[in-house]
Amino acid sequence: MRSWRNGVAVAIGFAAWLNSTSTTGAHDEPKPDGQNWTNWRGHDGTRSLPTGLKTLKFGGEHARWKTELPGKGSSTPIVVDGLIYLTAPVEGVDGLLCYDSDGQKKFQTIFGSENPGKHRRGSGSNASPVSDGKTIFAYFKSGTLAAVDLTGQTRWELNLVEKYGQESLYWDHGTSPILTERYVVMTRMDERDSWLAAFHKDSGELAWKVPRNYTTPRECDHGYSTPIVIQYDGKESILTWGAEQITIHRADNGELIWSCGNFNPEQNQLWPTIASPVIVGDMAVVAYGRADRGSPRLFGVRLSGSGDVTKTNHVWERDDIGAFVPTPVVHGEHIIVLGDRGDIECLDPQTGQTVWREQFPQARANFYASPLLLGDYLYTVREDGTSFVSQVVDGKLKLLAEGEMQQDIIGSPVPLGDSILVRGETHLICIAPE
Numbered sequence: 001m002r003s004w005r006n007g008v009a010v011a012i013g014f015a016a017w018l019n020s021t022s023t024t025g026a027h028d029e030p031k032p033d034g035q036n037w038t039n040w041r042g043h044d045g046t047r048s049l050p051t052g053l054k055t056l057k058f059g060g061e062h063a064r065w066k067t068e069l070p071g072k073g074s075s076t077p078i079v080v081d082g083l084i085y086l087t088a089p090v091e092g093v094d095g096l097l098c099y100d101s102d103g104q105k106k107f108q109t110i111f112g113s114e115n116p117g118k119h120r121r122g123s124g125s126n127a128s129p130v131s132d133g134k135t136i137f138a139y140f141k142s143g144t145l146a147a148v149d150l151t152g153q154t155r156w157e158l159n160l161v162e163k164y165g166q167e168s169l170y171w172d173h174g175t176s177p178i179l180t181e182r183y184v185v186m187t188r189m190d191e192r193d194s195w196l197a198a199f200h201k202d203s204g205e206l207a208w209k210v211p212r213n214y215t216t217p218r219e220c221d222h223g224y225s226t227p228i229v230i231q232y233d234g235k236e237s238i239l240t241w242g243a244e245q246i247t248i249h250r251a252d253n254g255e256l257i258w259s260c261g262n263f264n265p266e267q268n269q270l271w272p273t274i275a276s277p278v279i280v281g282d283m284a285v286v287a288y289g290r291a292d293r294g295s296p297r298l299f300g301v302r303l304s305g306s307g308d309v310t311k312t313n314h315v316w317e318r319d320d321i322g323a324f325v326p327t328p329v330v331h332g333e334h335i336i337v338l339g340d341r342g343d344i345e346c347l348d349p350q351t352g353q354t355v356w357r358e359q360f361p362q363a364r365a366n367f368y369a370s371p372l373l374l375g376d377y378l379y380t381v382r383e384d385g386t387s388f389v390s391q392v393v394d395g396k397l398k399l400l401a402e403g404e405m406q407q408d409i410i411g412s413p414v415p416l417g418d419s420i421l422v423r424g425e426t427h428l429i430c431i432a433p434e
Contacts, residue, residue, distance in 0.1 A: 037414045040076035040128035040176060041370075045228050045279065046330035048373035049415060055433045058379055058389045059403020064419055064432035067103040070095065073125030074117070074410040075176075077423050080131045080150070084416065086423060087125040087138050089114040094124065094140040096148055101417060103430060107152035112159070115142040121368065121383070121410050122172035128411075130177050130184075135201065137184045141173045145186060147204060156204035160186065160197075168192040174224030174274065180236055180251040183207050189223025189242040189273065196227075196240060196249060210254040214243040220264060222272040225327075228279065232258070232303065239303075241286060242273040246301060260301050261310045263288050268295070276327045278335055279303070280349040283315070285335050287323045292340040292366060296322025300352050316352035321345045327370040329378070331392060336373065338380060340366040344397065358397040360388055370412040372420070379420060381409045387422075405429060 041047050060066070071089035078085050083106065084099040094111040117123040124141040131137065135155060136148045143161025148154050167173060168190045178185050183198035189212065197209035214221060223242030229251065230239050236251040248258035263286065264271060275287040282303050289297035298318040305313065326338045331346065334355055338344050342360035347353065365384035372379045378390040378397070385405035391398050411423035420431045 035079065035082045035417060036133070037079040037416075038133065039078060039130040039178070040412060040414070041226070041228075041276070041327070042414075046373075047327065047370055047412070048330050049375070051375045054375075054377055055420065055431060056389055056401040057403065058387045058401060058420065058431055060385070060406040060424075060429055061404065062431060064430045065103040066430075067099060067105070067428045069423075069426060069428055070097075070108075071114075071123075071125075072117075072425055073123045073423070074121060075123075075125050075128040075423070076411040077414060077421055077428065078129050078131060078136075079414060079416055079421070080133060080136070082417065083150075084421065084428070085129050085131065085136050086428070087127070087129055087140065089116070089124060094142055094144050096129065096136060096138045096146070096152075098152060099428065101430075103428065109146075109148050109152045109154060111140070111144045111146055111154075111157060112142055115140070117141070117172040119171045121408070124172070126172050126174045128176040130179055132179050132201065137177050137179065137201075139173075139177050139186060145177065145184070145199070145204070147184070147201065155202075158199075158204050160188075164188070164195070165193065169222050169224075170219055170272070171222075171224070176226045178227050178229055178238070180229055180238070183251070185227065185238060185251075187212070187223070187227055187240055187242070189221060191219075191221050194221065194223075194243060196238065196254060198251070198254060208254040210249065210256070212240070212243070212247065214245050214261075216244050217264065217267050217269040217271070219269060220244055220271045224272060224274045225276040228277065230279065230303075233306075239277065239279070239284070241277045244288075246277065246284060246286065248303075258303075258306055259308050259310070260313055261308075262314065263297070263299060274325050275323045278328045278330055278349075280330055280333065280335060283349045285328060285347075285349050287328065287337065289319075289322050290324055291322040292324040296320065296324075296339070298322045298337065298347075298352070300349060315350075318347075318352055321347075321354075325366070325368050329371045329373045331373055336371065336378065336392075338367055338371050342367060342382070344380075346392070346397070356396045358390075358399070360399070361386075361402070368410045372413045372415070374415060379413050381405060381413060381422060383408060383410065385409050385424070
């Protein structure tokens with residue numbers, strides 16, 4: 001492990017940090033619980049709840065119910081007031097579907113023609129919806145960005161591909177929309193024309209759009225990660241990771257106020273951004289590199305200062321652990337990193353030091369879904385549908401049970417009341433507690 005220390009940054013007191021940096025959801029978003037999981041990462045971007053159900057029967061054979069889906073999608077469902085919303089193709093067009101907690105479809109809202117996925121695991125519905133508790137916002141590879149009310153009526157719809165041109169990503173679009181107090185925000189990261197743009201939640205009218213173009217080695221400017229809404233220096237801000245740069249922009253006008261680079265000094269090629277950063281305290285932990293090919297990178301970057309902080313805010317780096325696709329999960333003051341091949345490690349985000357390390361049973365399939373942590377119970381699903389329940393106990397991870405979802409899984413598990421919801425390739429699956 002390599003470590004850099006900025007004496008000034010390290011000396012910043014906790015009270016000063018509390019006033020400068022914290023994650024936040026949309027201003028009027030419902031409180032986080034099993035009835036409300038309003039974006040794929042959860043209310044505060046941690047993919048965790050402090051308490052939760054315990055189930056050792058985490059597999060499709062123990063499903064409370066299974067509902068067949070109309071088409072292949074790879075997005076993660078969200079839950080708003082106990083109702084489930086997810087994106088999927090419906091007979092060749094983009095669709096937003098709503099189900100009740102028993103798996104019965106309440107409505108589907110359709111838009112324009114689907115642009116199918118080209119990756120073997122991808123789809124035209126890779127981006128996950130997001131909600132402020134009153135409206136559902138969804139984006140599709142076709143370029144459609146839409147706002148739908150809780151009864152299924154379209155409030156507005158626009159097409160970002162028609163407005164700003166076709167994306168030039170090597171694989172399928174994966175970035176999900178996020179919500180600030182006033183706007184729904186989208187980002188595009190590719191080699192042609194990268195930008196961050198905000199649209200009024202009530203009308204879809206463009207509020208601001210700022211360029212985000214950086215020169216990188218081949219494919220390293222392709223981004224599939226999702227930004228995070230944070231409070232920075234007391235102002236609502238947007239943290240974005242991609243093109244080998246972390247940037248922080250003001251949410252009201254898109255102004256760039258902070259940036260940090262130098263994540264690939266060796267100039268490696270074919271390192272797109274997929275896993276999203278996680279924030280614990282004043283530290284952003286960033287997974288990069290190609291952990292799926294034996295070249296992981298994991299960075300700790302302090303969120304302080306302004307302008308270009310590349311030379312001062314790198315705190316630590318690991319080159320023996322990381323994740324290419326799964327986004328890490330926060331466990332109290334620590335983070336848990338699930339590697340693509342099932343290696344799993346708990347770290348102190350302030351130092352990068354390992355707390356514990358384990359390995360899930362390996363197979364030909366990788367992990368694509370991000371882990372879910374409910375209390376001390378960790379739920380993980382491999383691409384081939386093999387599922388694991390583990391418990392963090394006595395300073396280590398204990399594997400409790402293994403199951404089978406009986407279909408391929410790309411979307412990440414989310415809580416639904418006293419159950420866990422998993423979106424498979426063909427079915428929406430609700431796993432009941434014991």
